[in-house]
Amino acid sequence: MDTASTDSTPANEVPDEPIPAMQQLLDNPFLLLFLGIAMPTVLYIVWGVMEIVGIPIAK
């Protein structure tokens, strides 16, 4: 895209300036969903369960 006035962009959207990466992340609910599940699953559940499983059983 050479100029800001190309017809490929709809009239009511800002034609220039690429969307920043952070905004692309925030605009993508499914990516956020992935992150929101992955973080606690790994850091809380998996790590916690591994610790519990590692406790030696009393004889």
Add this chain to the structure above:
Amino acid sequence: MAVNRNFRVCPSTGLSYHEPAEKLMRWNAVAAVVSLLVGGVLAVLIVLTRWQAVHLLPPDWFYLLLTAHGLDMLVFWIIFFEIAVLYFCASTLLRCRLAAPNWAWAGFWLMIVGALVNNVAVFRGDSSVMFTSYVPMGAHPAFYLGLILFAVGALIACFVFLGTLAVAKSEKTYHGSVPLVTFGAITAAIIAIFTIASGAIILIPTFLWSVGLIGHIDSLMYRTVWWAFGHSSQQINVAAHVSVWYAIAAIVFGAKPMSEKVSRTAFLLYILFLQLASAHHLLADPGLTSHWKIFNTSYAMYLAVLASMVHGLTVPGAIEVAQRQKGYNKGLFEWLRKAPWGNPSFSAMFISLIGFGFLGGISGVMMGTEQLNLIIHNTIYVPGHFHATVVIGTTLAFMGLTYFLIPTLFRRELMFPGMAKWQPYVFGLGMAGFSLFMMGAGTLGVPRRHWDITFAGNPLAYDGWAGGTAWLMIAAMAICGLLATVGGAMYLLITVGSVFLGKRIATPDFAYVKARDGVAPTMKPVEVAFEAHGSNIGTAGFVAPGTFVLALVFLLSFVLYYFVNWKYLSTVWPLS
């Protein structure tokens, strides 16, 4: 099958309601209020039992009703209302048809059946296991089954919400980013999906155990996974009520967020870190290492706490800016003095914000510190803390939103407007006293979930509760709690009265209008306030000095309280 594309535009707010979405929001809201009614009646009986001087119920009834109160309030009231909020934020705010209304109805009825089955199990009397239902304490299988059905229904609702976002994007009902309030709802839905998945991981085996198909469930394993469900569900509430704060600021003041970027980043911190704080429920459990505990409750949780402080500042900050632009620009606090304190949506929202921050937030950070947790673990301090968060914070915010929804969603005039003016104060201040005195009694060591703390008639009878101070705290707690139930009854009277008997708001040319793809009906003032926009006005200098002062007061209280508790720890646990 033909897709229903019928919309109506609310004449006073300009919001558009999709016909099936509107009906679903109403039914979910009604189911929520019915649950609140049941839970509220139980609250009166429980308070009158914990008030040692009255000691109303016998022990088996106390534990039974306490179980039912926890579930009807924290699970059924809150989640039904949240589903209504999710549909509002996706369908109404994005002016988009609800994706898959039939699925949404299936979800709704599953939730209704689940709530009923669970309540029946509890009221039969053999499931008084508290809402945490720790194994090896066992409930009737219907107890777990009801919860599972309810959770499946709620999960379907979350997917209908996400589906609606996808429809809105593909049918281009909005441009750019979704409004901030909708973004907050996305946060809530994401946390809800993790919450429900964790619930399934633990409740399905527990159900199988209750019917004899599984021989043993490790109790620490249960507690760890259960709290991924039990705590995270509280974070759905936080994300939801913060969104409601932003919404009410937009509705009442036309306030725009001080910085979209900052607020959205704060919600992102919730998505990433809030759920890890579940570990604070296991701080006193042996078996999990301090690495796991401290990582999840300190490093990670403080990022989430930071996000709450950001919201706690940007919401009043946005209101301050809006008020100053209207000319209430004198001194530090004219904007606040001249706020519409008689508008119950505003007063409920503001009390919710202050109560959540000062009472719930500060006590939560204190309790979430591994060492300090020892002081109050399993004392009545804990319900003191969470009545400040889920009752003053979430419940009161939802009450404030209700006053807005009755005319626009139910198209009824508010009944008893004079009473509505007072309702947030009676409920909010009653609850604030209730929480504070509970925390006071807990600091003295009074246990939670306990029918008789004197153990009268037993060999180990004890009534040395800090020389009477604890008795005083408990009595004051009960009186404030009863005051709060009066406030709750006022809310129920107003909402049930308005919705079923209130005067219909007549709209002369009322009609559902069929919308074409991509056509957004014209906007009215309230709706414009919800729109996303890019301007950052809150960065240069002090545009909101009053809020800045409030923040300093908050920080000071926080630091003082935190250190007082370290001092206290050194006296309750003498090492020398």
